[in-house]
Amino acid sequence: MDKNIKILIVDDFSTMRRIIKNLLRDLGYNNTYEADDGATALPMLEAGDFQFVITDWNMPIMQGIDLLRNIRKSPKLRAMPVLMVTAEAKRDQIIEAAKAGVNGYIVKPFTAATLKSKLDKIFERFN
Amino acid sequence: MTTASNDEELRHLTVDDVDDIRDLLEAGMVDAAEEKFWEVAHAIKRDNIYDAVGALTRDLHDAIVAFTEDERIQVIAKVEMPDASERLKNIISMTDDAANTTLDAVDKCEPLIRNLTATIDSLLPTWQELMNGQIDRYTFVNLCHKVDNLINKTQQGGKALSDQLTKIMMAQGYQDLTGQMLQKVIKLVSEVEDKLVNFLVSFGKDKDAKGIKAAMAGGTEPQGPATESQKKGEEVASSQDDVDDLLASLGF
Numbered sequence: 001m002d003k004n005i006k007i008l009i010v011d012d013f014s015t016m017r018r019i020i021k022n023l024l025r026d027l028g029y030n031n032t033y034e035a036d037d038g039a040t041a042l043p044m045l046e047a048g049d050f051q052f053v054i055t056d057w058n059m060p061i062m063q064g065i066d067l068l069r070n071i072r073k074s075p076k077l078r079a080m081p082v083l084m085v086t087a088e089a090k091r092d093q094i095i096e097a098a099k100a101g102v103n104g105y106i107v108k109p110f111t112a113a114t115l116k117s118k119l120d121k122i123f124e125r126f127n
Numbered sequence: 128m129t130t131a132s133n134d135e136e137l138r139h140l141t142v143d144d145v146d147d148i149r150d151l152l153e154a155g156m157v158d159a160a161e162e163k164f165w166e167v168a169h170a171i172k173r174d175n176i177y178d179a180v181g182a183l184t185r186d187l188h189d190a191i192v193a194f195t196e197d198e199r200i201q202v203i204a205k206v207e208m209p210d211a212s213e214r215l216k217n218i219i220s221m222t223d224d225a226a227n228t229t230l231d232a233v234d235k236c237e238p239l240i241r242n243l244t245a246t247i248d249s250l251l252p253t254w255q256e257l258m259n260g261q262i263d264r265y266t267f268v269n270l271c272h273k274v275d276n277l278i279n280k281t282q283q284g285g286k287a288l289s290d291q292l293t294k295i296m297m298a299q300g301y302q303d304l305t306g307q308m309l310q311k312v313i314k315l316v317s318e319v320e321d322k323l324v325n326f327l328v329s330f331g332k333d334k335d336a337k338g339i340k341a342a343m344a345g346g347t348e349p350q351g352p353a354t355e356s357q358k359k360g361e362e363v364a365s366s367q368d369d370v371d372d373l374l375a376s377l378g379f
Contacts, residue, residue: 058349
C-alpha cells in the first residue's frame with residue numbers, strides 16, 4: 001500500500017487523535033489530517049483528496065455513524081474506506097455500522113497491532 | 128339511568144338501598160330493580176376511586192415533603208451534585224493533561240533514539256574493520272574520535288531519555304487522583320440511587336427497576352465505554368475478538 005495516502009482522523013478527543021496519528025506514523029503513514037467531529041470532517045472530505053477515514057462513533061454535532069452514512073451517500077466519497085475506532089461495543093451498534101457500510105471496526109482500548117492488522121486487511125481488499 | 132354525578136350520591140351502600148332493590152324485585156319490576164342496583168353501584172364505585180386517589184395523593188404529598196425536607200437531599204442537590212459535575216469535568220481535564228504530557232515525552236524520546244541508532248549504524252562498518260584487524264592508523268584515529276563523540280552523545284541522550292521517562296511515570300499519577308474523585312462520585316450516585324429506589328418502592332413500583340433497565344438497554348445510541356458488568360451481558364462485545372467474530376458472521 002502507498003504509505004503516502006491521505007488519511008483523515010476524526011475524534012472529538014485530541015489525545016485519541018494524537019495516539020492514532022502517532023501509531024499511523026510508526027506504521028509509515030505520515031500524510032494524516034485531523035477533524036474533531038463528523039460535521040467538520042464531511043466538508044474536509046468533500047473538498048479534499050482524502051483516501052481513507054478513521055472515525056470515532058460518539059462525537060458532538062455529527063456522530064461517526066452519521067458521517068459514515070453521509071460518506072456512503074456522497075457520489076464523490078461513496079467508495080472511501082472507513083475504519084471505525086470507538087468505545088461503542090454493543091452488538092446492535094456493530095451490526096448497524098456494518099449495515100451502514102463500515103470497512104473495519106476496532107473497539108477502544110485497542111493495541112497498535114490491532115490497528116495494523118485492520119489497516120492491512122482494508123488496504124489488501126482495496127488494492 | 129341516573130349516575131353518580133354529584134356529591135350527594137358519593138356514599139357507601141346502605142340498608143335502604145338494599146330495601147329499595149328488594150321492594151322493586153318483589154313488585155316484579157326487575158328492570159327498575161337492576162337500574163337501581165347500577166345507580167347504587169356507580170355511586171359506591173366513584174366513592175372508592177375518590178378514596179383511593181385521596182389516599183394516593185396524601186401518600187405522594189407525604190413522600191414529597193419527606194423527600195424535600197430530607198437534609199441529605201438538600202445537601203446532595205445544592206452542594207454535592209454540582210461538586211460531582213465539577214469533579215467529572217476535572218477528570219476529563221486531568222486525563223487530557225496526562226495523555227498529552229506522555230505523548231509530548233514520547234515525541235521528545237523518538238529523535239534521541241533515532242540519532243543514537245543512526246550514529247551507531249554509521250560507525251559499524253569501520254568498527255567491523257577494527258574487529259577484523261583490517262584497519263590503518265588514520266582510520267583508527269578517526270574511529271576513536273567518532274567513538275568519543277558517541278560516548279558524549281549517549282551520555283547526554285541517556286540523561287534526556289531518563290528525564291522523559293520520569294515525566295511519563297509522573298504523568299501516570301492521574302490514575303490515582305482521578306480514581307479518588309470517581310470513588311466519591313460513585314458513592315454519591317449510589318446514595319441518590321438508594322433514595323430514588325426507596326421513593327419508588329414506597330409507591331409499590333418494581334424494586335429491581337427491571338423495566339427501567341430494559342428501556343435503557345434499547346437502541347443504538349452511543350453509550351461510551353462499556354462497563355465491566357455490561358461486558359458480561361450478551362448485548363455488548365467484550366473484546367476485539369468478539370467484534371471480529373460478529374463481523375465475520377455478517378460476511379466481513
